[in-house]
Amino acid sequence: MSPIISISKLTKSYAGGFTALKGIDLDINRGEIFALLGPNGAGKTTLISIICGIANATSGKVSIDGHDNVASFRAARELIGLVPQELHTDAFETVWATVSFSRGLFGKPKNPAHIEKVLKDLSLWDKKDNKIVTLSGGMKRRVMIAKALSHEPQILFLDEPTAGVDVELRKGMWEVVRTLQSSGVTIILTTHYIEEAEEMADRIGVINKGEIILVEDKAGLMRKLGKKRLTLHLQSRIDAVPASLAAYHLELSDDGRGVTYNYDTKGERTGITSLLSDLRDAGIRISDLDTTQSSLEDIFVSLVRAP
Ligand SMILES: Nc1ncnc2c1ncn2[C@@H]1O[C@H](COP(=O)(O)OP(=O)(O)OP(=O)(O)O)[C@@H](O)[C@H]1O
Ligand SMILES: [Mg+2]
Known part of the structure; x- marks a missing residue:
């Protein structure tokens, strides 16, 4: 099966001259949950931002289901949902409005039934008319996931989805991610929580100082090392x-x-x-x-x- 994301020789040097990514080669398989594990500053967010077309690479290529993410930006981006590490939502909008609006940004026709399903899947249905500012941190994070799913992406990036989320909610989040996977979505998540990678991932990539130092299926990793x-x-x-x-x-x-x-x-x-x-x-x-x-x-x- 061809990979859904193919990354080759990707490098990123920031304006100050700092090299955050040093030649990343990585394929993501269709339908898998891939966990990118690495310490602070390893380059996780930088890598995700480039794949999603939010930041430019210095060199190298990213292909999303056959679409070059620069030359065919729109086609590539449409396939992707991104839950960024930093939460930023329109505090005074309602949950329903903000999630529906996100869908509109991708030029997709309105689909209230889909938005309803997403909110229900994320246990946000009873909050749909609440203003974001009135929600707890964990609920806000789920709103971000709902936004990312609003346009029915095939690939979902979750950058530290459960940072600062309590144990129970984290488990709920894992459930959501598994449900998404079973509906055919490919998921790439970054995490500091090793137990999260251990629990969730089909494959694990370890990134350190801008280099992927290991990619292995979880069972193989445990066996090998x-x-x-x-x-x-x-x-x-x-x-x-x-x-x-x-x-x-x-x-x-x-x-x-x-x-x-x-x-x-x-x-x-x-x-x-x-x-x-x-x-x-x-x-x-x-x-x-x-x-x-x-x-x-x-x-x-x-x-x-x-x-
Ligand atoms: N806009 C920027 N300008 C300059 N350097 C940057 C910029 N953004 C990130 N960096 C640097 O690039 C490196 C990788 O940062 P990145 O945010 O990708 O790490 P990360 O793996 O996501 O870390 P964390 O786990 O803390 O989120 C860091 O050394 C960081 O300081
Ligand atoms: Mg990060």
Whole structure:
């Protein structure tokens, strides 16, 4: 299947000379939820702004479902809904008016039934006659999503959709995004919340200092970079790990009743079998054991910290 967005060799240098994007190559698949993960200042908003035609690239190309986003700006832009990071709405308009107006900006004929559906999907229907200024922050954010969906885009960009949104509302937002995906919309979201990417995304891209340092489907990412820890609980405490077990680099817990072994899930041998038999040979008896897998958070932190 051809990608719905194709980005090639994209660079952006701001007027002051700062290079925010350093040659981005990225394809977004039709129908996927793609999470762009990166620290503050990594270039996420810059990248989205260029794809959506709000900012100009210094060099490189973006194609939206076959339309060059500069040469065929209107055709490309019509396919896109954007929920920007910074909220700006007309405070004294009603929810209904502001969402309907957004649709009009794209030259689409009025479609009250569609606006009604969008507001209902976002649990804003009972607020439709309220002025935006009277809404809570989370509701305002949902109004921004409603605006972005007003012209029935095929692609939705959500730049930090749940920043500053409480846990319950965040989960509600995830529901909305999933519903959108099942109706065929391709979704690209940026986030600082690793759990959000872990929960939502089909694929994850990590951007750091203007470069995409990794793109992987979520499961593959966990598999590829995942390390596991095996913790063995001992029947009686030991003062030190016997020298015969030095090769395993075991960590002894402070109370001397547990040892931890780190192993690589992608390795051919985990070393667990020989560890267990060497422990027995050393006279150490085990009362229980458990394993933990590194989270996406550990992976992300190690990637972004790498020099
Ligand atoms: N208009 C601008 N002029 C000059 N530099 C800019 C401009 N906009 C952004 N930058 C710089 O480009 C870099 C990338 O910014 P960007 O907003 O794309 O980051 P981000 O990944 O979205 O960060 P955040 O997570 O904080 O939203 C930053 O160093 C920023 O200071
Ligand atoms: Mg940003």
